[in-house]
Amino acid sequence: MASTLSVDIQRRLESFTLRVQFTIGAEILVLFGPSGAGKTQTLQAIAGLMKPDAGRITLDETVFFQRYPGQPQINLPPQRRRIGYVFQQYALFPHMTALDNVALPMGRGREARRRAYELLDQMKLVHLAQRMPHELSGGQQQRVAIARALAAQPNVLLFDESFSALDHAVRTQLHADLRALQAERGLIVVYVTHNLDDAFAVGQRIAILQEGKIAQIGALAEVCRFPATLRVAQMLGLSNIIKGRVVAVELDRLWLEWEGYRIEAVCPSPPPAPGSWVTAFIRPEEIRLVYPDRPLTRFAGHNLLAARIIEQRPGRRLNHLWVAVGAMTIEIAHPYTAYIGMDISAGQDVQIGFRPESVVIIPDHSPQSVPVYSQVSHHL
Amino acid sequence: MSWSAFWLSLQVTTIATLCIVLIGLPLALVLARRTFPGQIVVETMLMLPLVLPPSVVGYYLLLALGSGSPLVEWFQIRLLFSWPAAVIAAVVVGLPLMFQSSRAALSNVDPQLEQAARTLGLSEWRILWRITLPLARRGIIAGVILGSARALGEFGATLMVTGNIPGRTQTLPVAIYDAVQAQRYADAHLMVLVMTGIAFAGLWLVRRLEQRPKSQTMIVHEDLYGIHVER
16 A cells, blocks of 8 residues: 655754654655754654644545644644654563563454464564563564564554664664565655764655755655755765855856866756855765876866875775875775885875766755855764 | 550541542642642642641641531531541641652653553553552552551641540540540550551551562673573
């Protein structure tokens, strides 16, 4: 069955007004944002644990919540919404075994226990059915919590930073299980996190929440490739954010003046006016060092800049280099085996290059565009 | 030993304990879960009998039960100098202990567990019986024991409102006082021993409840599907 959950709510909070609007089908939507952005409140509103000041929440034809001037007010209690909520701190009932925790929503009796066993089996926990929650590891407790949430046969599953207390390997496994579960049951899943790695591990779409508003919503790859605002780019941890002046626009190309160089970039639509200032970013992985003794091929004619190496440091997947271009610092990420024959120790003068497609112009909607961008963080 | 006083004390304590639970538990639930203006005044009033001199409590009870009170004037219910007056005195002094202990236990129940239960479709009534009360049971039981022990030992206010009629309104603590006044020390010894024994047993039970079950130190190795436990 194809279901749609649509959320459009408003609520006055202490320091800002939460105002979010989105619809979600049978998919995993990641609600991403810093702590205090209103992510948990959004989930609580969907589950009925918090009452918005105004708005409407519906799952297909069922109205969970409605409060508009001139319309009848509806506020379905959480018990009647059939929404699975998986908390960060597991929230297992500490006085019940794993099995009883899962069986509780299904009432008493043999049938409830049989189905609870089934669910535990599906979560690969059946051998731990008789344990108390405090006898289980964090990952196991969270699996019990998921099994319990499924027991009420929900259409919607909400995850509130559910895996953030678990270590990396366990999280990776739970993410894979969650994706499989979603696909198998056709669930609507909203997954709240402030961890970008988690967002990429589970999400299909991402909504970026900032002070109670959705700054951008879309497919993960899309949002990361084309952040809608500077703030979104910063929240996504994009580095090499530069600010340059448009010097020429020509069909699908434009040229920026930055640190005394003319940088060629792909022209966004609508094209910015020549002479205006724009913000752009260049992914560290897409910047290369140019071997001085090899012929230029792909880079020929585009974006070749003189730089001096400041620092190099190994990263989790790639090595990182920081180079100075004029007064600015640019980050470069490269595979371990690249540039082996090259001296890339600090102080060396090198030439760097990148393709025009690698320079992404960020549309400047943000009212507070402060011209201090090129401070690249040295801490990953 | 005055057996009639012993049985009367038992009767008074049993009924008083029932009342203490029926009044104290709902009060504790409401005050642990809701906030309302004037809450602190209500809570202070509830705790007052714990610190007031018994004669003051007795005096208030005389006013509440004696002639001229609404109870007598409007409903023609005369309780003064009868054994139900002893029950009322016992409830008034035992209630604060029940309230305090169970309120603390109920406040300690993580509200998130109740929220979780709501999303799982459990009715409020089932949440109360399956989640909230079981999780607070130690504190509630401790409150019942402390409250009933206090009810059993009530002396001052009881003396003032029951009139100390042997065989009819004389409870065990009052009988002890009488025995000492009449220099029947053998009687007094026995009754004192009985009272001490009951009090000791009650407190011992409370202490046992307050000790959480021995938590075994466990090192649980994070292992996805299996578990490896060292004790």
